[in-house]
Amino acid sequence: MLHGMRIELITTGTELLLGQVMNSHPGYLSGRLEAMGLSLARQTSVPDGREAIREVLRESWGRSDLLLVTGGLGPTSDDVTREVVAEFLGKPLEYQAEIHERILAYFQRRNLTPPEMVKVQAMVPRGMEVLPNDHGTAPGLLWEEKGKMLVLLPGPPRELAPMYESSVEPRLRATARSAVGTRILRVHGQGESFVQERCEEELRAMGVTQIGYCARPGEVDLRLKSGDGVLLERAVTRVREILGEAVYAEGGETMEEVVVGLARARGIKLATAESCTGGLVASRLTDVPGASEVLLGGWVTYSNEAKVRELGVKEESLRKYGAVSAAVAAEMAEGARKKAGADWAVSVTGIAGPGGGTPGKPVGLVYLGVAGSEGVETIEKKLVPERKTFKAMASQSALDLLRKKIQKGAHPFSKTEV
Numbered sequence: 001m002l003h004g005m006r007i008e009l010i011t012t013g014t015e016l017l018l019g020q021v022m023n024s025h026p027g028y029l030s031g032r033l034e035a036m037g038l039s040l041a042r043q044t045s046v047p048d049g050r051e052a053i054r055e056v057l058r059e060s061w062g063r064s065d066l067l068l069v070t071g072g073l074g075p076t077s078d079d080v081t082r083e084v085v086a087e088f089l090g091k092p093l094e095y096q097a098e099i100h101e102r103i104l105a106y107f108q109r110r111n112l113t114p115p116e117m118v119k120v121q122a123m124v125p126r127g128m129e130v131l132p133n134d135h136g137t138a139p140g141l142l143w144e145e146k147g148k149m150l151v152l153l154p155g156p157p158r159e160l161a162p163m164y165e166s167s168v169e170p171r172l173r174a175t176a177r178s179a180v181g182t183r184i185l186r187v188h189g190q191g192e193s194f195v196q197e198r199c200e201e202e203l204r205a206m207g208v209t210q211i212g213y214c215a216r217p218g219e220v221d222l223r224l225k226s227g228d229g230v231l232l233e234r235a236v237t238r239v240r241e242i243l244g245e246a247v248y249a250e251g252g253e254t255m256e257e258v259v260v261g262l263a264r265a266r267g268i269k270l271a272t273a274e275s276c277t278g279g280l281v282a283s284r285l286t287d288v289p290g291a292s293e294v295l296l297g298g299w300v301t302y303s304n305e306a307k308v309r310e311l312g313v314k315e316e317s318l319r320k321y322g323a324v325s326a327a328v329a330a331e332m333a334e335g336a337r338k339k340a341g342a343d344w345a346v347s348v349t350g351i352a353g354p355g356g357g358t359p360g361k362p363v364g365l366v367y368l369g370v371a372g373s374e375g376v377e378t379i380e381k382k383l384v385p386e387r388k389t390f391k392a393m394a395s396q397s398a399l400d401l402l403r404k405k406i407q408k409g410a411h412p413f414s415k416t417e418v
Contacts, residue, residue: 005065006041007033010056012071012081013155014047024157025070031252032164036173037182037225048078057088065148066172071155073138075117081152082141086125089143093123099130103137131167135159140167181232185222185239186249188400192220198242208235217384218393248403255399256284262406263294270402271340272298273311273332273347275323276366280395281348296340301332311335324349326367326378333369334376344405345371346398352387366394370401377401 009029015021023045030040044060046052053072060067072081086093100122107114121138124130131140131151136159141152151168153160187195192213199222200211210225222239226232240247249258263270272282272295282298285291299310304323307313312335313328321327329347337345350366357363364385369378379401383393 005038006063007038007066007068008041008060008064009043010053010060010067010069011043011045012048012053012069013045014049014078016045016071017047025160028157028161029068029164032169033172034182034184034223035251036169038172048072048080050080050084053081053084054088057084061088061148061150067148067150068153068168069151070153070160073121073140073152073154075115075120075137079120082120082123082125085128085141085143085150085152089125089128091125091127094126095119096122096124096130099124099139102132102139106137131163133159133163135162142168181226181229183224183232183236184251185224185236185243185247186219186253187222187243187246188219188248188255188396190220190243190246191215195220195222195243199239202238202242203235206235206238207231217389218396245404245407248400254284254288255396255403256288259399259402259406260285260288260291260294262403264290266406268294268344268406269296269340269342270294271296271336271342271345272398273336273345273369274298274300274398275302275307275332275348276350276352277348277391277395277398278302280391281346281398284395284399296342297336299332299336299339307332311339322361324351324361324365324367326369326380329367329369329378330371330376331369333371333378337371343372344402346402347371348394348398350383350390350394352390352394353385354387357385364390366390366397368394368398368401370405372405 009026011023011025016023026040026043033040044056046056069081072079083093100119103118103121104114118137124141129142131142133139133154136154136156138154138159140154140163143150153163192215196213203211208224208226208231212223214221214223224232224235248255274281279298279300282295285295301307301310304318307323307328308315311332313331317327317331329349332347332349333345336347347369348366351357351361351363353363364383366381366383367378368381369376381397383390
């Protein structure tokens with residue numbers, strides 16, 4: 001397979017079409033492919049059912065060089081992908097005792113009794129390569145024919161991702177050898193139109209012709225592609241010069257991964273104090289392996305009483321300024337830093353909505369605080385007045401505050417203005 005191969009993805013599962021489960025596979029797989037200079041040409045979701053899978057399989061296989069199919073490899077009656085593919089390829093299903101033994105061992109390690117029906121997962125279309133599953137029971141399957149590749153992956157993301165990265169991606173990387181490089185710069189606190197206005201004209205003048213944007217609440221990914229590696233490196237350097245510290249990462253690295261990585265590298269200990277985000281900042285940090293080395297503790301002080309009792313917020317501050325204020329954000333951050341014995345602590349207090357807003361303090365208002373040994377800094381932001389988006393943006397902004405302070409190192413702050 002060469003650069004320019006046509007790649008399609010079929011995701012199976014009625015639950016995806018009913019909206020009961022978020023379909024994360026297209027985003028994950030297209031991102032992994034993009035990093036190798038490859039692109040997903042089409043993604044199709046179909047419900048469980050032999051006819052639906054058979055029809056889309058026939059259409060996609062006929063025009064693809066690589067066809068990825070997810071889901072339908074489990075042991076229940078609606079898991080029919082394995083059987084449909086065997087029929088499509090004209091290959092009989094054959095029992096493989098080794099696979100069955102691995103499945104039984106998976107249950108035994110968890111002190112569970114395996115149901116009899118799991119034996120069906122040991123049935124393999126003749127000639128298909130088995131991809132081991134170290135995180136579940138359904139093995140993946142792979143078929144190559146005349147330079148084309150068909151890959152069956154399990155549906156659960158925690159099983160799909162490690163299988164793809166260990167068994168499929170190395171094969172693609174070795175054969176694709178893409179001549180086109182891709183760099184993705186992640187930018188916090190700016191919209192895509194702002195990034196385009198600041199960067200695109202100059203990038204195109206440099207010779208970069210493939211430029212893309214992916215906007216999310218409060219941030220944007222800038223994607224650059226070029227067959228000239230030297231040009232691509234110059235372009236990345238220039239974007240960093242133009243946008244400065246707004247660029248927080250490259251590739252798929254998340255803000256929490258950046259923060260934990262910086263803190264670990266510098267031996268810095270962290271703490272969190274949250275109200276409106278309900279622990280989301282701490283949760284995101286603990287999603288990162290190694291967070292236990294840097295995060296000492298976190299407080300969710302949703303009520304005023306909890307702010308006073310747990311973090312030492314002054315009742316006078318609450319009466320005078322209200323819970324959503326710079327003064328309270330500062331006291332929350334400093335209280336968390338002192339109680340945890342941390343180098344840096346970040347706080348969040350705001351109005352997530354849909355109710356609770358006033359003309360002076362509308363829904364979407366948030367105050368962030370970050371405390372270090374030399375003082376406390378607070379920032380006021382007005383975010384999207386929709387609860388889940390608000391919480392996501394507020395937590396991202398809180399983590400970004402920590403990132404900037406860790407990168408700069410400890411330094412005296414000006415006094416907090418209230």
